[in-house]
Amino acid sequence: MRAILVTSTAAYSGKSGLSLALxxxxxxxxLNVGYFKPYGAMPITVDGVLxxxxxxxxxxTLQRPAPTEAVCPIVRTQALVEAVLAHAEGDLSxxxxxxxxxxxxxxxxxxxxxPSDPFQASALGLAAPDLAxxxxxxxxxxxxxxxxxxxxxxxxESRRLGELxxxxxxxxxxxxxxEFVTGRLAPYLESRNIPVFGVIxxxxxxxxxxxxxxxxxxxxxxxxxxxxxxxxxxxxxxxAMGQDKALRFFRxxxxxxxxTGGDRADVQLAALETNTRCIILTGNMxxxxxxxxxxxxxxxxxxLVDTDTLTxxxxxxxxxGHTRLHDATKADRxxxxxxxxxxxxxxxxxxxxxx
Numbered sequence: 001m002r003a004i005l006v007t008s009t010a011a012y013s014g015k016s017g018l019s020l021a022l023x024x025x026x027x028x029x030x031l032n033v034g035y036f037k038p039y040g041a042m043p044i045t046v047d048g049v050l051x052x053x054x055x056x057x058x059x060x061t062l063q064r065p066a067p068t069e070a071v072c073p074i075v076r077t078q079a080l081v082e083a084v085l086a087h088a089e090g091d092l093s094x095x096x097x098x099x100x101x102x103x104x105x106x107x108x109x110x111x112x113x114x115p116s117d118p119f120q121a122s123a124l125g126l127a128a129p130d131l132a133x134x135x136x137x138x139x140x141x142x143x144x145x146x147x148x149x150x151x152x153x154x155x156x157e158s159r160r161l162g163e164l165x166x167x168x169x170x171x172x173x174x175x176x177x178x179e180f181v182t183g184r185l186a187p188y189l190e191s192r193n194i195p196v197f198g199v200i201x202x203x204x205x206x207x208x209x210x211x212x213x214x215x216x217x218x219x220x221x222x223x224x225x226x227x228x229x230x231x232x233x234x235x236x237x238x239x240a241m242g243q244d245k246a247l248r249f250f251r252x253x254x255x256x257x258x259x260t261g262g263d264r265a266d267v268q269l270a271a272l273e274t275n276t277r278c279i280i281l282t283g284n285m286x287x288x289x290x291x292x293x294x295x296x297x298x299x300x301x302x303x304l305v306d307t308d309t310l311t312x313x314x315x316x317x318x319x320x321g322h323t324r325l326h327d328a329t330k331a332d333r334x335x336x337x338x339x340x341x342x343x344x345x346x347x348x349x350x351x352x353x354x355x
Contacts, residue, residue, distance in 0.1 A: 001107055002353050003137035007114040007128040007161075009153035013142045014171045016054040017206070019113045020061065020331055021338035022140075026109055026348075027063065029355050034107035035059055038096045038114075038131055039121045040072040050075050055113070061331070066103040073099035074126065084123055092124050093134060100135050109353055112137055118157060132164045138351055140197075141168045147177050151185050158194050166350040167195035169342060172202045195350060198342030206330055208232040209319055211278045211301050214257060217319045218280065218312060220303035223287070224295040231301075233257045233277045236316050238309065239267035246270035259312050262304065265291050272298055280316075282309045 006019050019035065026033045040052025046068060055072035059065045073095045074080070083089045104110045112135060114128040115121045121130075132139050139161055143154050158165055168189060173181050178201065186196040212229040215222060222229065235253050239246050239260035247270040250258065254275035260267045262285025271279055272294050279295065281287060284306040287295075295302045305312055348355050 001104060001110060002351055003104075003110040003112060003135055004351055005112040005114050005128060005132050005135070005137040005139045006142060007118070007139050007157075008116075008142040009118065009157055010144065011116040011120075013144050014200075015113055015116075015142055016058065017330075017334045018142055018169065018171065018200075018338065019111050020058050021335040023058070023062070023111050024331075024335045025339055025344060026111075026353070026355075031108040031353070031355075032064075032106065033062070034064075034066065034103050034110045035062060035071065036066070036100055036103045036110060036112045036135075037072040038074060038100070038112065038135075039124070039126050040075045041116060041120070043075045043077050050077070058113075064106075070099040070102040074121075074124070089124065092126060096126065096131070097134060110135075110137070114139075118160070129161055129164060132161075137164075138166045139164045140347075140351075141165055142171050143168060144172050145170055145177060145181055145185060147174075148180055151189060154189060154194065155192070158192070165194070167197050167347065169197050170199045172207075173199050174202045195346065197347045197350070198338075200337055200341040203333065203337065204234045205232070206333060207320055208234045208255070211257075211303075214278065214280070214316070214319065215301075215303055218303065218305045218307065218315055220280065220305040223302040223304055224292055225299045225301045228277075228299050228301050231277045233320075236280075236313075236320065238313060239264065239271060240309075241267070243267065243270050247273060250274040250276065257316065259309060259316065261309065262286055268302075269294065272300055276300055278303055280305060280312055282307060282312050 006015050008015050023033045035058050037052055037055040040055055042053040044053045049068045051068055052072040052075055059071040074092055121127050141157055170181050181199050189196050211231050234255040236257040239258050243266035246267045250271050251274050255277055257278045258271040258276050259280045262281040262283055265288045268279055268291045278301040280303045
């Protein structure tokens with residue numbers, strides 16, 4: 001059995017989506033592929049079992065899912081944090097090893113999703129390099145490159161991981177960066193004996209969220225167009241200027257959410273005249289009847305939240321900072337982009353997988 005541990009240079013690099021695409025791609029070639037996430041940070045309880053949200057979803061996509069209690073044995077909760085700080089966490093390594101044995105039994109390949117960033121779970125002895133050694137896995141590094149910058153994070157991780165690292169995939173690469181990444185970064189890393197298996201382009205649809213998800217994340221009240229909560233939001237903007245400037249500003253982006261104060265009727269009306277999927281009013285200040293009437297007429301939900309604008313922006317950045325997998329259409333799109341952008345043969349050869 002071969003094991004691929006998917007790790008990344010930073011959080012929100014797309015590890016869950018890439019793991020799902022890798023599993024489905026290898027499974028389509030006749031391999032029995034399993035999935036394991038040793039450490040999760042998105043807790044959810046299902047039938048009395050604590051697990052990770054993304055791990056739960058990916059596990060369910062397998063032809064032969066692992067037991068829910070095994071697929072993500074360690075989940076970060078406040079109780080776990082307190083136990084670790086009190087040196088009362090118990091033998092986590094044994095729990096991980098036993099769960100991995102359950103998930104990997106009878107598999108040809110195991111895809112292991114590592115912690116969110118290079119440092120997460122270090123206090124538990126479950127950072128990515130620890131897990132690779134513990135589980136006998138080789139590592140696939142995921143990176144979101146910055147425009148016209150050196151690949152410092154990749155070089156740093158390659159030094160830290162050494163022979164455990166088999167290669168790199170660049171993910172969520174904007175069209176404006178593509179030529180630089182493929183023509184400059186990839187050849188440079190290859191010259192440093194760091195194989196680059198592919199460059200996956202950015203797709204705004206994959207990082208979109210529904211208005212309903214925004215309502216849940218911000219604990220908002222829906223004041224208009226309640227039948228439009230399934231609309232996809234691809235970006236967000238903050239409105240804090242005059243009406244004339246706001247109209248020009250909001251026309252720059254489509255399929256957006258607009259965050260503004262509840263007392264800014266001028267900004268709200270300007271947003272409604274552009275391609276806006278919802279308006280988030282901060283400070284628990286309801287809009288005027290004119291704004292509500294216009295929003296209802298146009299089918300644009302108005303969301304009222306009791307946080308300030310800065311907090312709402314932080315929550316939106318977190319919400320839209322990573323691809324939300326729990327959608328079959330998105331899962332299919334991720335796999336399509338993966339197969340088109342990644343050299344599957346080179347990747348398989350590097351991990352000694354026979355296709």
